[in-house]
Amino acid sequence: GAVVSQHPSWVICKSGTSVKIECRSLDFQATTMFWYRQFPKQSLMLMATSNEGSKATYEQGVEKDKFLINHASLTLSTLTVTSAHPEDSSFYICSATLKGRLARGHEQFFGPGTRLTVL
């Protein structure tokens, strides 16, 4: 199957700083990438949909100025948590697929996740 990587796998930062997380599709071109947030022992919450070459679409309740998403190429999407606060501490997971494939029953390919801890 297709491989999606995330970098870094974990990061600790001070409150008020910004953190960038990268999501890469290693062996396929991902026109669409998704960013999720997962709290301990809870399900994945979709934060935003990132389409290559266009603005990200954010889910209701997710601050677009807080969580900046850039999908500059067909293999890379980045999530920047700006002015991080302790409540932003979470597990962030990205996934990738080809545009239109989900609706036809094709799968998303998930990254391993990035654990963010804000002190």
Add this chain to the structure above:
Amino acid sequence: AQRVTQPEKLLSVFKGAPVELKCNYSYSGSPELFWYVQYSRQRLQLLLRHISRESIKGFTADLNKGETSFHLKKPFAQEEDSAMYYCALSNRDDKIIFGKGTRLHILP
């Protein structure tokens, strides 16, 4: 509203016993349904999807449109089946809606 419901947070089953993880959905249209699995310290991965009608690792799931269900079943549980299982639905907008997940614990 589009929703996926997994009523059980935790399911404990003895090794060799049958397993059924429940999933119900709410969707106005023809849904594409999936089961994803997350083993300990591993990433989320696809287990099976309803359009494939396949059996993976002994697991099967049948879409019942009348009951709006997509329960995951396995006749004989194995210890390596212990994991977190997520039922998911994809919609016309290419988004996946996940259920809250069920932790399956296989007892020796």
